[in-house]
Amino acid sequence: MVKERLNLTLKIWRQASPEAKGKFVTYEVKNVSPDISFLEMFDILNEELESKGEEPIAYEHDCREGICGTCGMVINGRPHGPLQGITTCQLHMRHFKDGDVIYVEPFRAKAFPIIKDLIVDRSAFDKIIQAGGFISVNTGSAPDANTILIPKEKADLAMDAAACIGCGACVAACPNASAMLFVAAKVSHLSLLPQGEPEREIRVQKMVAKMDELGFGNCSNIAACEAECPKEIKITNIARLNREFYRAKFLSEIKE
Numbered sequence: 001m002v003k004e005r006l007n008l009t010l011k012i013w014r015q016a017s018p019e020a021k022g023k024f025v026t027y028e029v030k031n032v033s034p035d036i037s038f039l040e041m042f043d044i045l046n047e048e049l050e051s052k053g054e055e056p057i058a059y060e061h062d063c064r065e066g067i068c069g070t071c072g073m074v075i076n077g078r079p080h081g082p083l084q085g086i087t088t089c090q091l092h093m094r095h096f097k098d099g100d101v102i103y104v105e106p107f108r109a110k111a112f113p114i115i116k117d118l119i120v121d122r123s124a125f126d127k128i129i130q131a132g133g134f135i136s137v138n139t140g141s142a143p144d145a146n147t148i149l150i151p152k153e154k155a156d157l158a159m160d161a162a163a164c165i166g167c168g169a170c171v172a173a174c175p176n177a178s179a180m181l182f183v184a185a186k187v188s189h190l191s192l193l194p195q196g197e198p199e200r201e202i203r204v205q206k207m208v209a210k211m212d213e214l215g216f217g218n219c220s221n222i223a224a225c226e227a228e229c230p231k232e233i234k235i236t237n238i239a240r241l242n243r244e245f246y247r248a249k250f251l252s253e254i255k256e
Contacts, residue, residue, distance in 0.1 A: 006032040006098045010045070012057055013105040015114050022114065024103070034094035038081065039064060039071060041093055058117035064089040066230065069167030073118045074105045079169035079228045087167065087230045107168050109177035110215045124214045125166050125182060131210035132203040133186040135195050154192045161189035163231040170225035170233075176217030181225040183211050184241035185233050191244050201248035208245055 007030045015022030029045055036044075039061055046056035060070040071088040075081040081091040096102065104118065112120040150158075164185035171177050187204050190196030196203070219238055226235045 003034050003094075004098060005030075006034060006093060006096060006100075008032060008096065008099070009101045011101065011103045012118070014057070014117055015106075016116065018113055018115060024105075032093055034092070034096075036093055037064070037089060038075070038091040038093065039089050058115075058119050060119050061089060066090045067165065069165035069230070072107055072167045072169055072172065074103075074107060074172055076103050079107065079172040080167075080230055084227070085230060085232050087165075090230075107172035109168075109171045111177065111179070112168060112171060120168075122166075122168050124216070125168065125179070127214060128179070128183060128207050128210050129186065132199070132206035133190070135190060135199060137195070148194055150193060158189045158192040161185045161192070161233065161237055164229075164233050165231060167230060169228045169230060171216065173224040173228035174217065174219075175222065175224070176220060178219045178225070179211050179214075179216040180219040180238050180241065181229065181233055181235065183207050184235075184237035187244055188237045188240050191240070200244070201251055204241065204244045204248050205252070208241075 007028070010027045010029060011024045012027060013022055014025045027045060029041065032041055032044075039059075042057060042059060049056050059073060062068040062070045064071070066087045066089060069087060072079060073088055075088070075091070080086060080088045082095060083091060106112075106114055106118045106120050107122075109120075111124040112122055114120050162185070164182060166182060168182075170181040171179050187207060190203065191200055221235070223235050226233065
């Protein structure tokens with residue numbers, strides 16, 4: 001059975017540079033296979049634009065397997081599109097209907113300034129990680145996996161948090177552009193493991209301070225971040241982050 005081809009209207013945010021004024025530009029794409037991915041549809045559109053001597057749409061991508069998180073864009077008002085638990089590169093055109101109008105825009109947040117079109121600068125996340133999202137250990141050969149015993153419950157929680165790919169969908173989904181879910185995931189997976197224990201207090205204080213410094217908003221428990229996270233990171237990690245932060249502040253005051 002031949003699947004119906006799609007004719008779509010795309011309204012895509014175009015912005016030549018960080019200083020330029022942006023706007024939505026309308027494109028008609030015709031005869032689109034429902035079996036291709038959203039990014040493959042963009043590839044086809046860009047080929048058509050280039051063949052006409054027009055500037056192609058700038059957007060980020062890398063692995064196209066839902067691993068790297070660089071492909072983030074807002075599709076019809078939702079980061080990564082209408083489905084839950086996937087990145088933009090995993091979204092296929094079969095989830096749209098013939099004649100649909102699709103709005104595509106970049107992640108919008110003060111801490112994620114637009115570079116060009118759909119590309120934003122997410123280096124703020126890198127700065128948060130540099131502030132404390134790591135453990136300091138002596139280099140050398142890897143220790144035996146069974147040297148440090150970790151209860152399965154904690155190991156599972158740590159792995160769930162470590163699944164965060166840092167795509168920024170949580171920030172784009174939050175009305176306050178909060179990075180709490182991202183920071184919570186990074187703090188959680190280290191605080192739950194014995195390897196992260198030595199720097200536990202200083203880590204959370206430094207990462208939260210850097211998050212605030214970079215202009216991310218506060219969490220107001222709307223939970224849009226959890227709903228749009230492609231790796232379905234739970235907001236229970238935010239509760240853990242808050243506990244870790246207050247614990248660290250309390251202990252630092254005692255030591256003083």
